[in-house]
Amino acid sequence: MTSEREFLDAYDPRAFPATAVTVDVVALTIRDGRLHLLLIERGEHPFAGTRALPGGFVREETLEEAARRELAEETGLRPENLGRVHLEQLGTFGDPGRDPRMRVVSVAYLAFAPSLPDPRSGGDATAAGWFPVDEVGSLAFDHGDIVAAGLERARSKLEYTPLATAFVGPEFTIAELRSVYSAVWGEDLHAGNFHRKVLSVPGFVESTGATTERGGERGGPRARLYRAGDARLLHPALLRPTSEDGVR
Amino acid sequence: MTSEREFLDAYDPRAFPATAVTVDVVALTIRDGRLHLLLIERGEHPFAGTRALPGGFVREETLEEAARRELAEETGLRPENLGRVHLEQLGTFGDPGRDPRMRVVSVAYLAFAPSLPDPRSGGDATAAGWFPVDEVGSLAFDHGDIVAAGLERARSKLEYTPLATAFVGPEFTIAELRSVYSAVWGEDLHAGNFHRKVLSVPGFVESTGATTERGGERGGPRARLYRAGDARLLHPALLRPTSEDGVR
DNA sequence: CAAATAGTGTCTCTAAGACATTATTAG
DNA sequence: CTAATAATGTCTTAGAGACACTATTTG
Numbered sequence: 157m158t159s160e161r162e163f164l165d166a167y168d169p170r171a172f173p174a175t176a177v178t179v180d181v182v183a184l185t186i187r188d189g190r191l192h193l194l195l196i197e198r199g200e201h202p203f204a205g206t207r208a209l210p211g212g213f214v215r216e217e218t219l220e221e222a223a224r225r226e227l228a229e230e231t232g233l234r235p236e237n238l239g240r241v242h243l244e245q246l247g248t249f250g251d252p253g254r255d256p257r258m259r260v261v262s263v264a265y266l267a268f269a270p271s272l273p274d275p276r277s278g279g280d281a282t283a284a285g286w287f288p289v290d291e292v293g294s295l296a297f298d299h300g301d302i303v304a305a306g307l308e309r310a311r312s313k314l315e316y317t318p319l320a321t322a323f324v325g326p327e328f329t330i331a332e333l334r335s336v337y338s339a340v341w342g343e344d345l346h347a348g349n350f351h352r353k354v355l356s357v358p359g360f361v362e363s364t365g366a367t368t369e370r371g372g373e374r375g376g377p378r379a380r381l382y383r384a385g386d387a388r389l390l391h392p393a394l395l396r397p398t399s400e401d402g403v404r
Numbered sequence: 405m406t407s408e409r410e411f412l413d414a415y416d417p418r419a420f421p422a423t424a425v426t427v428d429v430v431a432l433t434i435r436d437g438r439l440h441l442l443l444i445e446r447g448e449h450p451f452a453g454t455r456a457l458p459g460g461f462v463r464e465e466t467l468e469e470a471a472r473r474e475l476a477e478e479t480g481l482r483p484e485n486l487g488r489v490h491l492e493q494l495g496t497f498g499d500p501g502r503d504p505r506m507r508v509v510s511v512a513y514l515a516f517a518p519s520l521p522d523p524r525s526g527g528d529a530t531a532a533g534w535f536p537v538d539e540v541g542s543l544a545f546d547h548g549d550i551v552a553a554g555l556e557r558a559r560s561k562l563e564y565t566p567l568a569t570a571f572v573g574p575e576f577t578i579a580e581l582r583s584v585y586s587a588v589w590g591e592d593l594h595a596g597n598f599h600r601k602v603l604s605v606p607g608f609v610e611s612t613g614a615t616t617e618r619g620g621e622r623g624g625p626r627a628r629l630y631r632a633g634d635a636r637l638l639h640p641a642l643l644r645p646t647s648e649d650g651v652r
Numbered sequence: 653c654a655a656a657t658a659g660t661g662t663c664t665c666t667a668a669g670a671c672a673t674t675a676t677t678a679g
Numbered sequence: 680c681t682a683a684t685a686a687t688g689t690c691t692t693a694g695a696g697a698c699a700c701t702a703t704t705t706g
Contacts, residue, residue: 376657624684
């Protein structure tokens with residue numbers, strides 16, 4: 157029951173059991189055609205020596221600002237240079253006991269980034285790096301669950317939003333875009349049908365008029381270049397190949 | 405090097421600023437063919453006399469348990485009788501200043517319920533009630549934003565999940581289901597096409613073999629009764645009538 | 653030259669939506 | 680009887696996917 161007592165207690169921040177609020181970031185990028193995840197190696201207990209998501213305590217800032225700050229710190233980029241990085245709230249994880257020290261409620265964020273340099277230039281002592289998502293072992297805390305939620309959200313987002321463009325540079329070819337879908341979905345897509353489909357969705361991409369300087373490494377014509385269009389939703393959606401028909 | 409055990413024993417949970425963590429619940433139901441929202445009237449400052457979402461501080465429990473508990477308290481139902489109520493995490497709202505007293509991070513939950521009795525039987529002093537969503541004025545804190553997020557989530561969820569069945573009883577007619585879609589989407593749907601569509605999606609509904617006892621109040625044949633099927637996703641989805649083609 | 657790739661054309665099948673039709677009930 | 684509604688049928692069109700094909704480039 158939300159009693160008066162509880163509300164009065166709220167005026168004294170020390171009167172109820174301390175709860176910490178953190179943010180954790182599931183940052184995804186694509187390197188060499190494979191989906192990668194940003195991880196750090198913890199230097200302190202608990203889970204010292206185990207890999208974990210980048211994150212930390214929320215300060216006097218919005219939750220999204222905290223996530224952007226943590227991401228900037230670990231990637232070595234300045235926050236203002238994270239402009240092309242897509243960031244969205246993923247979910248909040250707060251089971252009692254998920255952190256052995258105390259009650260910690262963590263707001264998880266999901267980030268889509270174009271290929272970024274290796275971390276560590278930040279000078280921080282934490283060993284951070286990009287790891288292929290299918291080679292990530294067990295993680296600290298409940299970060300494995302958080303990553304699983306992030307991957308599922310990412311796969312779903314590619315279906316009905318143009319966010320695949322957040323993984324590539326400002327100008328890209330249809331084949332690069334297809335490579336993003338293949339990496340995130342883990343499935344090969346039919347080149348011809350994908351091409352026609354992308355161009356048929358209004359506002360998904362718009363032509364720059366230019367083409368690549370060279371053809372593919374193993375032959376093939378030059379490809380036309382596109383940039384992201386102004387659509388925020390894909391109509392009609394670009395659905396995943398039907399793995400099994402409906403989750404039952 | 406200290407062991408993890410020693411580290412935890414020496415850990416002081418009070419070593420950093422406390423933040424309050426609450427849950428707020430956007431509980432939706434359908435009454436008389438219109439979408440309704442559960443609200444309370446605040447008895448205390450801040451926002452005394454203003455309507456707000458039911459919610460409160462998180463205790464030694466999971467976040468979802470906290471949401472279920474708050475919902476049970478305000479509806480007067482026992483938590484174990486909330487079995488047919490769908491509950492999912494909606495998002496977390498934590499801007500500094502959203503609560504004038506202190507930093508409060510609120511985890512919002514979204515609930516879909518079949519028509520429930522009027523609250524207040526719970527005996528609590530808070531004046532709670534169901535209000536049509538299109539007659540909800542301004543709310544306390546940032547609860548207006550939370551409600552907007554909940555409504556958009558609900559509209560979207562009806563498209564690709566069978567959660568419309570959470571708004572009706574265990575047995576229902578196709579027309580009742582259509583009424584749910586109409587109420588949530590705010591649009592009339594074509595009866596014939598809707599009927600065929602629902603039956604064509606595998607696992608959405610399954611027939612009970614029975615029919616209603618009587619026809620409609622103003623005539624018409626008896627309708628067949630269905631219960632929810634075992635699908636957790638609708639394939640293919642039941643898309644909203646295209647309001648505008650793509651949000652730009 | 654051969655191999656690879658960009659981009660387009662064609663065909664089939666599914667599904668959505670507009671609309672009509674029949675059967676069954678209340679009043 | 681009439682009005683309303685459940686359930687089904689028909690037709691048109693959009694879109695997904697399989698597949699073929701042409702043009703262009705690399706080595």
